[in-house]
Amino acid sequence: MGDGVPAGSGSGSGSGSDDPFLRKYQRSELRIASEFLTTWLPFLSRDLCPGCTDSLADRIRSLDSEVDGDAELAKPEENVDPLSPDVKGEQGMDENGIDNRNLGESGDDEGETNSLGSWKDGAQGCFEGTPKASTSSLAQESPSVRTSSSHMSWADMAQEDELEEEDDQESNKRLADTNGLTEESRVSAVSEKPKLPREQREYIRFMNxxxxxxxxxxxxxxxxxxxxxxxxxxxxxxxSAAEQKRIVDxxxxxxxxxxxxxxxxxxxxxxxxxxxxxxxxxxxxxxxxxxxxxxxxxxxxxxxxxxxxxxxHLFKVIIRRLIRWHVLPPTxxxxxxxxxxxxxxxxxxxxxxxxxxxxxxxxxxxxxxxxxxxxxxxxxxxxxxxxxxxxxxxxxxxxxxxxxxxxxxxxxxxxxxxxxxxxxxxxxxxxxxxxxDYVPEPDLQGIQPLQYEAERSKRSNSYETDQHSRRYLPRRGAYNGSRGYIERNDPRSEPHYSLQIHRGPSSRRRVRVNVDS
Known part of the structure; x- marks a missing residue:
């Protein structure tokens, strides 16, 4: 594992079974806590020394390692890579030397290579590098990874916590059946949550x-x-927070x-x-x-x-997201x-x-x-x-x-x-x-943006900008950085003039004008 991962994170033992405090929580709850605290880490560590900040970050990452530990105990023979989509190659290896076997992208998905949702990623993962780097060619140089059969598209990642919770419920149900505890109350408590199709989830996230x-x-x-x-x-x-964590890891x-x-x-x-x-x-x-x-x-x-x-491949998945979601143009x-x-x-x-x-x-x-x-x-x-x-x-x-x-x-x-x-x-x-010796990446060719009501969104944004611009135009002076607001007849405004227009926090608009004499 690379730096930034706590020691021993690959050998977790269940949902915090080594820690009495964590033993009370399910895997899904530990994952939620890990992602929440990771997002808040800059605030929590603001006044801490670098050593304390590192210790706090490692402790937060160890929460997620407890979840990874359960996965490893369940399938000790497999290492999981949450990163790379399956591109078939010799003995299951892609052109970068990454083992993509069991990542879930079969021949049935080949017709959907332009869809971000067609890239299947493992739910959790452990990364292993090759013993030494190859210097023979560009195509042979990259991390080497063994993968499990856990499947999750990037569109699914927005609901990763819910899926983890459902998995916990199903595990509890199987355990109850094994022990002969088949009361109606135990069985009825396990119910599948309604799940939107991948395309609808992607549409909702894209529009937001x-x-x-x-x-x-x-x-x-x-x-x-x-x-x-x-x-x-x-x-x-x-x-999403889950996607960010995956990328950072x-x-x-x-x-x-x-x-x-x-x-x-x-x-x-x-x-x-x-x-x-x-x-x-x-x-x-x-x-x-x-x-x-x-x-x-x-x-x-x-x-x-x-x-x-x-x-x-993970970075290629990011690129596909950027093009499909109208962040960068397909040109x-x-x-x-x-x-x-x-x-x-x-x-x-x-x-x-x-x-x-x-x-x-x-x-x-x-x-x-x-x-x-x-x-x-x-x-x-x-x-x-x-x-x-x-x-x-x-x-x-x-x-x-x-x-x-x-x-x-x-x-x-x-x-x-x-x-x-x-x-x-x-x-x-x-x-x-x-x-x-550069060779274009075949799987980055011909990516097209989604067509979800793009024109309506553009018209709406244009109208909103125009309305707020007229409403919040200031009448007195202008804001001049550290010197504050300056009256129009103030001689200081002649060599340097700046104008700032403020909105509310949800749609802030700032306009600054600098004119140097």
Missing amino acids: VKRKKDFICLERVDGKLVNILQGIELHTGVF YVYQLKGMGKRGELKERTYTAPQKWMRGKGRITIQFGCCYNYATDRNGNPPGILQNEMVDPLP CIPDSCIVNIYEEGDCIPPHIDNHDFVRPFCTVSFLSECDIVFGSKLKIKAAGEFDGPYKVPLPVGSVLVLNGNGAGVAKHCVPAVPTRRISITFRRMDESKRPK
């Missing part, structure tokens, strides 16, 4: 995604007033594989921390991106002669990604993403919320501290899309994070910049 696309920050660029945030979008509700598994040398040399990078904010861990898939001119004189950009591991399907693993104090300095990658691209945030700062001119105040005209909070599980001016005019940066954070940035390479 919140999308903010009206970011405005006006700055003078080359003598013209420009909305530097044109093209920025923030999508929330794309990933996998990232820590990849981290462990990288530390053990089981990934290609340029896939995993963990620089030594020589100062605050420097040295975050990165894991690259699809291409090797060079952040700065290296010792061989290669400029920043994609290194066409360097190979890294291909996209793992810009990502073929590479970079995982950033932040520890407390890590940051990303001001930059514009290299144009070896086409626009748009997106970043998904996990573990904790942080701000991303935008501006045509960003100032470095100190190590990990940056000053800019506009901050966008990135909630846990949110997807930030960068396009237009937001990806080409405005620089962006991430100030020092207060606690652990993971981000995954998905980008599409310019075809002329791809590595020489």
